[in-house]
Amino acid sequence: MSLEEFTKNIIETDLLVIGGGTAGCPLAAKAAEQGLSVLMVEKSNTERSGNIAHGIDGYGVFPHGISIQELIPMWSERMTKRNQGAGRNVDENIDYMIFKNEWWAVEELERMGIPMKWDDGDYYWTPHMIHGKGLKLGLRVHWHDVKPKMARMCAERGVKTLNRVMIIDILTHNGAVSGATAFNTRTGEFILIKARAIAMATGMYCRLFDPETPLIWKYKMRYHYNPATCSGDGWAAAYRAGAGLAHMDDASWALRIRDDITNSYGNFVNNDGILAKQYYWNGKPASPYHANTYVGNREAEGLGLTPIYQSLENLPDDFQKRLEVNFLDERMVSLKLAADRGFNPRSHRYEMMSYKPLQMMMVQGISVDEHFQSRHLKGLFAVGDCAAGVGGAYGACTSGLIVGAEIDKYISGAAEPVLNEEKINESYERAYAPTKVKDGTEPMEMESAVRFICERYIGSFKSEGKLLEGIRRFNSLKREFLPELMAPNPHYQMRALEVKNIMELAELHLHGCLNRKETRGNYVRLDYPEVDNSRIDRLTINRIENGVPIAEKFLVPALKPEYVEALKQL
Amino acid sequence: MIVKIDNDKCIGCKKCYNICPMDVFTWNTETKKPKVTYEEECWMCGCCWMDCPKRAIDIKYPASLY
Numbered sequence: 001m002s003l004e005e006f007t008k009n010i011i012e013t014d015l016l017v018i019g020g021g022t023a024g025c026p027l028a029a030k031a032a033e034q035g036l037s038v039l040m041v042e043k044s045n046t047e048r049s050g051n052i053a054h055g056i057d058g059y060g061v062f063p064h065g066i067s068i069q070e071l072i073p074m075w076s077e078r079m080t081k082r083n084q085g086a087g088r089n090v091d092e093n094i095d096y097m098i099f100k101n102e103w104w105a106v107e108e109l110e111r112m113g114i115p116m117k118w119d120d121g122d123y124y125w126t127p128h129m130i131h132g133k134g135l136k137l138g139l140r141v142h143w144h145d146v147k148p149k150m151a152r153m154c155a156e157r158g159v160k161t162l163n164r165v166m167i168i169d170i171l172t173h174n175g176a177v178s179g180a181t182a183f184n185t186r187t188g189e190f191i192l193i194k195a196r197a198i199a200m201a202t203g204m205y206c207r208l209f210d211p212e213t214p215l216i217w218k219y220k221m222r223y224h225y226n227p228a229t230c231s232g233d234g235w236a237a238a239y240r241a242g243a244g245l246a247h248m249d250d251a252s253w254a255l256r257i258r259d260d261i262t263n264s265y266g267n268f269v270n271n272d273g274i275l276a277k278q279y280y281w282n283g284k285p286a287s288p289y290h291a292n293t294y295v296g297n298r299e300a301e302g303l304g305l306t307p308i309y310q311s312l313e314n315l316p317d318d319f320q321k322r323l324e325v326n327f328l329d330e331r332m333v334s335l336k337l338a339a340d341r342g343f344n345p346r347s348h349r350y351e352m353m354s355y356k357p358l359q360m361m362m363v364q365g366i367s368v369d370e371h372f373q374s375r376h377l378k379g380l381f382a383v384g385d386c387a388a389g390v391g392g393a394y395g396a397c398t399s400g401l402i403v404g405a406e407i408d409k410y411i412s413g414a415a416e417p418v419l420n421e422e423k424i425n426e427s428y429e430r431a432y433a434p435t436k437v438k439d440g441t442e443p444m445e446m447e448s449a450v451r452f453i454c455e456r457y458i459g460s461f462k463s464e465g466k467l468l469e470g471i472r473r474f475n476s477l478k479r480e481f482l483p484e485l486m487a488p489n490p491h492y493q494m495r496a497l498e499v500k501n502i503m504e505l506a507e508l509h510l511h512g513c514l515n516r517k518e519t520r521g522n523y524v525r526l527d528y529p530e531v532d533n534s535r536i537d538r539l540t541i542n543r544i545e546n547g548v549p550i551a552e553k554f555l556v557p558a559l560k561p562e563y564v565e566a567l568k569q570l
Numbered sequence: 571m572i573v574k575i576d577n578d579k580c581i582g583c584k585k586c587y588n589i590c591p592m593d594v595f596t597w598n599t600e601t602k603k604p605k606v607t608y609e610e611e612c613w614m615c616g617c618c619w620m621d622c623p624k625r626a627i628d629i630k631y632p633a634s635l636y
Binding site: 045048053144186228331332334441528 | 589
């Protein structure tokens with residue numbers, strides 16, 4: 001098709017927000033208040049989309065009862081030492097920016113109609129995972145219906161929202177973003193967007209490893225932090241356009257619960273010194289730390305001490321009641337599903353799938369500075385889970401609002417967007433090629449193959465032999481079946497593009513793990529059991545430079561002197 | 571079957587069809603009722619179950635989750 005044919009369906013906007021979830025909605029609403037024209041595209045419907053589609057119980061970590069000065073190193077130490085090496089918090093300057101603006105963000109959300117207080121008119125604080133003794137850093141919110149409110153908040157401010165529209169690619173001109181290609185997942189209509197700036201808010205990349213069910217691909221179960229809609233579309237599009245992705249050689253993990261009621265890892269209230277969870281091995285209580293430790297699970301399996309159970313049964317009655325409110329706020333249907341099976345969540349011991357932890361991409365994302373601008377692609381901003389170093393509802397809302405408030409400064413200086421015909425054709429081909437294939441491979445079958453390869457050959461315990469075999473299988477799958485990917489209707493066209501994005505990122509992960517020769521935190525290379533000192537304080541950034549994919553070790557920045565000084569003034 | 575719609579209770583308000591994050595439903599223009607078309611993609615988030623004004627939707631674990 002020619003540019004003229006394409007441009008019949010062109011939408012022009014100052015700001016394009018991709019993804020209308022926890023970060024995208026506040027960003028779009030705030031930017032619209034600055035007088036910008038804002039277009040928000042969402043693959044689902046902003047009324048119920050993203051990680052908090054069905055609600056959430058915790059807003060996240062807050063500098064409450066502690067100074068920001070104390071909180072930043074505490075937060076970053078938890079992530080860097082205990083967990084992931086230079087981990088989720090890849091940049092203390094980002095932490096600074098978020099913690100400093102959190103109260104402002106809460107006030108902004110309240111002003112825009114998002115309730116943060118409880119019915120009695122007060123904030124409700126709970127200990128967060130990183131809490132020290134007596135510290136209540138977590139803001140507990142009643143957010144079972146926050147998404148419809150966020151959608152309304154955007155509509156009232158004149159944000160133009162396109163639901164059921166999936167982004168294909170970001171278009172660039174002279175090293176800056178100039179627009180995007182997209183299509184409607186119900187009608188199949190191709191959409192071209194011209195924009196001066198793009199804010200990526202597509203959440204994280206969740207569909208890399210096996211889903212949480214005995215069957216490989218059918219009937220995915222909802223899991224915490226892993227909404228099934230998040231297939232890394234934003235990361236893949238940003239990567240193709242030249243933005244850097246941080247930490248693609250790492251993955252987080254948590255224990256799966258066999259019979260879903262909630263997650264085993266997360267913002268669970270643990271009040272007044274009472275353990276919110278008790279783990280049982282072989283009928284005996286075990287320390288949560290040990291049961292939650294990766295190697296510990298492996299040992300337990302080898303020693304015949306499994307199953308491991310998670311249980312709430314020894315908690316006092318009032319505590320149980322509070323947990324039930326958590327379930328209702330987070331995912332109401334979980335209590336109903338438990339009741340259907342005759343489980344009483346108060347007394348039932350939920351089996352942990354200790355032999356097969358849930359793997360996810362939580363620490364990774366588009367590499368951004370503390371103003372949430374891509375370090376490599378001009379005009380691209382990334383917020384929420386989509387950005388590396390930003391996490392949780394607190395990070396998503398706050399980063400979204402910061403960008404929404406500041407982005408008019410960038411846009412007023414941005415060049416007139418110019419669209420590149422060749423790139424549009426390439427992008428069209430990416431999304432529409434599967435619609436022409438007959439008797440090919442279904443997207444879900446392809447996805448299950450990719451996820452099985454990643455689970456089996458990257459897995460929890462890595463080694464060169466496994467990774468090389470994984471790469472070999474991945475390459476032959478890609479060669480033989482990717483051209484055959486079939487999409488008989490627009491719905492499957494969406495799934496097919498998702499699979500392509502999943503595969504693009506899975507490939508980065510496979511090669512990243514092969515090249516990362518060390519064991520640190522949860523990253524276990526059985527053939528390299530030592531920490532690689534050259535990687536301390538560094539993270540890997542994958543990006544495409546002049547058409548060539550490169551991986552570079554990036555020095556994690558220290559807190560800037562002006563921020564250190566500003567903290568002293570607080 | 572994970573998602574079941576009780577067509578006697580359903581008033582055809584399109585809520586479930588509009589909000590489902592995975593777009594599991596399609597719209598039957600003849601009966602003016604939603605249809606569970608991509609049931610294998612359901613991730614049991616419970617949004618349709620929660621938001622249905624007539625409680626016409628039931629969500630149950632399939633056998634594969636036992």
